[in-house]
Amino acid sequence: MNRVASLLRQTRRPGRLGWTDILSYAYLALGVVLMFGPVLWLVLSSLKTPAALLEFPPSFLPLTQKTISVPGHAQPLELHRVRLPDGSVKELAQVRRIGIQATMIDPANPAAPAIRVPIEAREPIREVAFAWSNYTEPLKQFAFGRYFANSLVVTIAATIITLLINSMAAYALAIYEFRGKNAALLMVIGTLMIPITIVLVPVFLVVTQLGLNNSLWAVILPGAATPTGVFLLRQYMLTLPRDLIEAARMDKASEWQIYSRIVMPLTLPALAVLAIFSIMWRWNEFLWPLAVLTKSEVYTLQIGLNAFQGELQTQWHYLLAMTVMTLAPVALVFVFLQRFITTGIANTGMK
């Protein structure tokens, strides 16, 4: 009774669950279905056998035909629930099927004579079974592992470079007064305005001139210096007490030591936010790798996946499993860092 009362008190008007509250919860429930449903459906589908995927209308759970080993038959036989001519219902194993006639035997008594029934009289018995081979096969048959490794390399290398050079630039722009500071700040804002979409062709030219074509560096380097990161870190560094930096100078620290021993450790919260952003950007990046990576050895996960969906029109079972594997690391990161990410984004207004 108390719990119900306290539940009601949580709503906007004390002690009364108004129609607006009901409407709100209904909206949120719909949201849960709409936002989670598709992903859940993807995961369930990815565990279905190709045969189950072809079924229409689709079944919710990954179901497969239940089979049974019967002495005297090399292959396991399909198990069916059969309505016999006498009206009784029995579970029988199907030996073969010709046209609309199926030959069934009783698995409990394989020696007994086979029974012929029309196929409408039998209904397959199915059980929930996960087709894990959807996950293992792409790793063996295709270069999926390679793509995964490429994405990992790109994400980690790019994030490290981004954190390093962005924090160095932010440090310069937050701590020092120097000639050209305003020009540098303007440059950062300018960069904000020029997404890769606009300079696709010339960056391709620069990368080609640098001889980076079809290497992972072609994906890692162009986006490594982010204006977002410089802004984020600089804003944070501006809040550090100046005394600390001056104290370090009095303590005979070199400028590099002040940066690496004092400012960086204290900027850790902002660095973590940028690291998460960077990981997200790099893991999900699509257009630029699509343009610059033409050899499949250097494909990242996203490009590999896109290529698969072009080639493997009929092999949805592999494609779905690979999609799940691509999504899994991001989902894991989200589960553990959800609060951190959402507050980080809400505070910075950046993505």
Add this chain to the structure above:
Amino acid sequence: MSQTGSPPRAIPRDSLASRLIQGIAGLADRPMAWIQHAVGGRGMAYVFLGPNILFFGLFVFLPIGINMAMSLTGGTNLFLSERPFIGGDHYRSLMQCGSYLDPASCREDHFWKGVSNTLKFTLFQMVAMVGTALVTALVLNRKIRGRGFFRAVYFFPVLLSPVVVALIWKWILQRDGLLNGAITLAGGEKILFFVEPGWAMFWAVFVSVWAHMGFYTLILLAGLQAIPADLYEAAEMDGTKPMRVLTRITLPLLWPNLVVVLVLVLIKAVQTFDEVFVLTGGGPGTATLMVVQYIYETAFANQVQNFGLAAAASMLLGSVLFALTMLQLWIARRKAA
């Protein structure tokens, strides 16, 4: 508190991670000390700024110049030295149209189809995105049990890659997919969503709203929570009706955030490519072909790689984005003032 007389302790140990970072940073101590000796303490500002600015120069500002040059030169060679100067020919052919309202009458019909699709997409998406994000933020701002959970539910697709998002929905929307299954069970006819232009555009908008609304919801929610609670309490003391509270207090105070979100959505929508490209491939025909896809295909995917034309188109797109970003900065400045 203080334990006088305790035996002297060893040097306090830092955590492994911090010692590792210190070790790595320590490697650079000597070289950096030499550099500081050479350039002086003030010169170090440039040393710190250098790498980042080099990257900006190499991959942003230099490319802008090259893009300009590329758009004014012809041929199929990538390298500028091999490309003949042709002046504004690319721009002229992009602009050559019987009627701007009819993409088919244009010489570069795909470009104009892309422009018109992008405009359509942007318009629908802005309304749908801001609308749903606003409603969701308003609902989440109420005293809701499990707000953190619901916020996470709406937010998590933001982290998914566009390819994953597109494949999830492609699987649901395909001919024998979940949605058609449901329609069939309800007694309807299967709909070929990616064959009918109207449906394809609808789902392009829907999927991109599904994927990104969580981000804008978060921004709006932050704006809503910044509204002081005593304003609502004062309104309640005055006996103000909930609807009036919404229109007279909440929305006016949220307005600056709403404008920011609108412009952000606009800037992103104009550059739409990833999700729609993987979801529909621009089809059926060219029904969902966007400007960015046109640029990408003109430069990289077509038989004849026309870098110049792509560069010219991206210059045009760039000037639109420039104007929009200026608008954004202007609004941000006005909001700050």
Add this chain to the structure above:
Amino acid sequence: MAGLVLKGIGKSFGPVEVLRGIDLDVADGEFVVFVGPSGCGKSTLLRVIAGLEEVTSGTILIDGQDVTTERAAERGLAMVFQSYALYPHMSVYRNIAFALENMRLPPAEIEARVRRAATMLRLTDYLDRKPGALSGGQRQRVAIGRAVVRDPKIFLFDEPLSNLDAELRVATRKELAGLHAEIGGTMIYVTHDQVEAMTLANRIVVLNKGRIEQVGTPLELYNRPANLFVAGFIGSPRMNFIRGQVTPEGRLVTPDGKVTLPLPAGHAPGAEITLGIRPEHVLPAGGEAPDAILTVDLVEKLGSEAYLYGTLADGTALTLRSPLEDPARRGDSLPIRFERQRLHLFDAAGLAIRP
């Protein structure tokens, strides 16, 4: 340990002149306190000495060496900041050891020095704590430890006690005095609190509007202030001032003529003079002929003594210290006398008139 010489130091931030023509000699081992109202430039002067600000003009010599263009790290000084500026992410041990590590001393030497400083400052039990887990007084001691361990040429203190509560401030003040007695370094200390200045300093430098008003020992400043500013700044409650003109009879008369006061002989009639007298040197007239009549406006009883705040006939405010048993009340008219030996006289320009 080293002496410090400042020659013609000037410092401007844009058009704002913060320091003007500062000349100062600080002897080796001396404890010098910069004192002055806020905005007088005392902190800027300290930062200029530290090397955290560049001078606009002038030279700085440490140990006879010109360090004017040297950066903070090269000058070999140590500073205790008002905020303590402890590195929040480092343990107390690492905070104290940081400078020594930067100097690349051998680890054994570092540890020995840190331990010695920690023992002296009673920090041994807190070495592995982070600053956030320390009390205000402990943080203060860590900040001092960080300076002491370096064995610097000069210690600089920027209002180090202002973040402590009153009781702790007094205790730490004593500790600082003890520290100076023990290690005997050259110390320069900035404060706006004249009690700190009086109790700690060998010599006090009074700054006002970017200039040095007076340099001297605490008692010199108290007894022989060079000008109105120093006279008013040093001493609490502050010195009473009565402005007037010398009459032909050699007395001082206020502009409205309502009050006349005695003056030592030798002042030209007609001269504008300000007479200064500290509250502790104004006495109830008792049986003697009063110099003036004070109308009591407020009585503050502090326990050991009482202060009477009142006005003279011309409206000049005057404070006097009186014994507690004095029965004066608000509204009383009290005959008062000035201690003749304790009168301070200032000319129209505000400079002290020395007999």
